[in-house]
Amino acid sequence: MARKKEYIEEEVIEKAMHLFWHNGYEATSVRMLEKEMGINQFSIYSSFGSKHGVFQESLKCYKQKVSAIFNKLKTSTRGVEDIKEFFYDSIRVPEELGNQKGCLVTNTYNEFAEKEDDVISKEIVDFMEGVKAIFIEKLSMDSSKDEATIRKQANYLLLAKHGLAAASRVNSKEELEDYIEMTFRNI
Numbered sequence: 001m002a003r004k005k006e007y008i009e010e011e012v013i014e015k016a017m018h019l020f021w022h023n024g025y026e027a028t029s030v031r032m033l034e035k036e037m038g039i040n041q042f043s044i045y046s047s048f049g050s051k052h053g054v055f056q057e058s059l060k061c062y063k064q065k066v067s068a069i070f071n072k073l074k075t076s077t078r079g080v081e082d083i084k085e086f087f088y089d090s091i092r093v094p095e096e097l098g099n100q101k102g103c104l105v106t107n108t109y110n111e112f113a114e115k116e117d118d119v120i121s122k123e124i125v126d127f128m129e130g131v132k133a134i135f136i137e138k139l140s141m142d143s144s145k146d147e148a149t150i151r152k153q154a155n156y157l158l159l160a161k162h163g164l165a166a167a168s169r170v171n172s173k174e175e176l177e178d179y180i181e182m183t184f185r186n187i
Helices: 009-023 031-037 041-048 051-065 067-075 080-096 104-110 118-139 145-169 173-185
Strands: none
Touching: 009 031, 009 104, 031 041, 031 051, 031 104, 041 051, 051 067, 051 104, 051 118, 067 080, 067 118, 067 145, 080 118, 080 145, 104 118, 104 145, 118 145, 145 173
16 A cells, blocks of 8 residues: 655645755755655655656746746736836845745756756756747837847847846845846847
8 A cells, every 4th residue: 555645745846946946956965855845765756756856846846936927027018118027026036935046947057057958958948938939029019129139139138137147146136126227228
């Protein structure tokens, strides 16, 4: 007879998400996950297959947690102003989710840039392509912009978003807000 799980997967994954967000993938050990998640190694492997499996589920959890700011951006109708508001939202949300620094996806992008991990790479590429597609859609609301300008501005904003996420790990709120304001002077 199979044992009944004595934990709720969503709750333990959220704990793991915070641990990975704080430490990164490589610096987070299975022992650290056991302690943070409050379950033993057997349960981790039984439910998630591996540390990598826990990490994948943590990324999904993070994306779900930040989905509100993406949905807000997708449904908005003010073009560039909506993207700017998204930038402000993206520095506010990590604080609301537990005072973490930066963006878990951007942190993962930076940590896995040199690794050959097709699963994580696909997750990151899909996420970034989705963000860029939304930026293109919002920039296209300005009929005075041609397609080449929109593409270049979307690329610029995607890189600026990466920079903002990295800077939010160490810079002050005032510096981050100045960065956002200066970024949008160029759009």
